[in-house]
Amino acid sequence: MRATLCIVALALLTIAYGTRAADDQSQPWKPPSPDTIPQGPLGDSIRLGRLIFTQTPKYARPYVGNQQSCSHCHLAAGTAPFAAPVVGLPGLFPMFDKRANRVITLDERIQECFVRSENGRPLPYDAPEMTALIAYMQWLSQGQQAGHAFPGRGLVHLPELAPNVQHGEQVYTQQCSGCHGEDGAGMPPAVPPVWGPGAYNDGAGMNNVANMAAFAQHNMPADKPGSLSAQDAYDVAAFIHGKPHTAFNQAYAHY
Ligand code: HEC
Ligand code: HEC
Structure with missing residues (x-):
């Protein structure tokens, strides 16, 4: 019963994301289609990055300690506004990170999510998986201006409230x-x-x-x-x- 409900709900969810993007005139940006990823070694790396992003426990197994994929939180494969999109990030880093209290690279920010959100181990800077994740983010960021945050970067701002x-x-x-x-x-x-x-x-x-x-x-x-x-x-x-x-x-x- 729960499984059936969930499948129906997930189908609706796909439709909901689609309509929302189409209705919202302030967000004319559309993610590039995966069909436009080029052939050859760079394309292979971008494709691997997309697989790691959407099926992290399967494609980055040695570095993951739970059942979370990046795209569980960075929705629509990292392209949904206000769901911490990764679009435009290669043009923003290095930048100051409050938690680390120093300037960090995009690679280091990815490592943060591996050791915390993925409850795993830091993905080495020279691992093909790291190159692939960066290549994927770079590919998503085509047309974005370096130094300018993607509209909808991060999460929505809510007032601070006392929870019940x-x-x-x-x-x-x-x-x-x-x-x-x-x-x-x-x-x-x-x-x-x-x-x-x-x-x-x-x-x-x-x-x-x-x-x-x-x-x-x-x-x-x-x-x-x-x-x-x-x-x-x-x-x-x-x-x-x-x-x-x-x-x-x-x-x-x-x-
Ligand atoms: C229709 C099914 C469905 C319902 C109902 C639902 N979620 Fe989710 N939730 C998902 C899916 C699917 C994802 C992963 C997103 C993706 O893969 O696109 C997710 C992701 C999340 C995440 C981020 C991933 C993580 O592991 O932390 C949080 C937090 C979350 N949901 C909280 C909630 C809360 C709170 C509610 C109730 C108010 C809720 N969800 C209701 C399906 C659902
Ligand atoms: C359980 C949820 C979760 C998972 C899984 C997760 N992240 Fe994150 N990630 C976050 C949150 C929350 C933030 C901070 C968003 C904010 O406050 O702007 C974040 C921030 C980031 C940032 C910086 C975004 C920015 O705008 O500066 C990057 C890069 C990133 N994550 C990469 C990844 C990658 C790559 C993976 C998979 C290996 C991953 N994350 C998995 C929740 C998650």
Whole structure:
């Protein structure tokens, strides 16, 4: 029953993303079609990068410690505004990173998501997987002006609110558990876990209540994005935050 509901919902979700992009005149940008990736070695690297991005546990196995793909959070293969799109990033980095408290490269930012969101190990700078991820982001960024952030970079800005965890539990049960499960384990690879061993660790950006609220308010529930109030988003984020998450490996604290 849950599986059927979810398949229907995922089909609707594909339609919802499509219509939203078409209706919104302020976002005329369209992601380049994967059919336009060139033949030859550079094209092969871009294609590999896209596969790593959308099926991370399969294509970057040695560096991943959970069941999360980059595209579970960076929606539409890293192209959806206000779902932390990766479009334009090669022209923005190196830049100052608050968490690291220093200027970091794009490679280092990718490593941050590997050790935190992927609960894994840092992908080496010279690994073909790193080259492929950068090649993919560079390909997505064609036509973007270096030094200018892509419109919709990051997440939406919500006012800071005090969460109500009890109400968050109700929101989760009514609007999230049908896909992400009563146990938070989701149905990977299609539906990501939101807590437990398959999910991001407690050092991840998504483990921050304000970040998750901003992500969820604009992007979830996946079959009705934008329907949560800011308060509901804070409440459900605080509820998920209170569930068990793997401890971040402090050996990687400099990332
Ligand atoms: C569990 C969710 C999650 C997963 C999985 C994840 N990320 Fe992220 N990532 C985030 C969040 C949240 C941010 C910060 C967004 C913000 O606040 O602007 C972020 C930021 C980034 C940034 C910087 C974006 C910017 O605008 O500066 C890059 C690059 C990035 N991630 C790459 C990756 C890659 C590559 C993968 C897969 C190997 C990945 N991420 C997996 C949640 C995730
Ligand atoms: C119709 C199914 C569905 C519903 C309902 C749904 N989600 Fe999701 N959710 C997804 C899918 C699928 C993804 C991954 C996005 C992708 O692959 O495009 C996702 C991703 C996420 C992520 C980022 C990935 C991660 O592992 O952290 C969070 C957080 C999240 N959902 C929270 C919620 C919350 C909170 C609700 C309820 C308000 C909700 N979702 C309702 C299907 C759903």
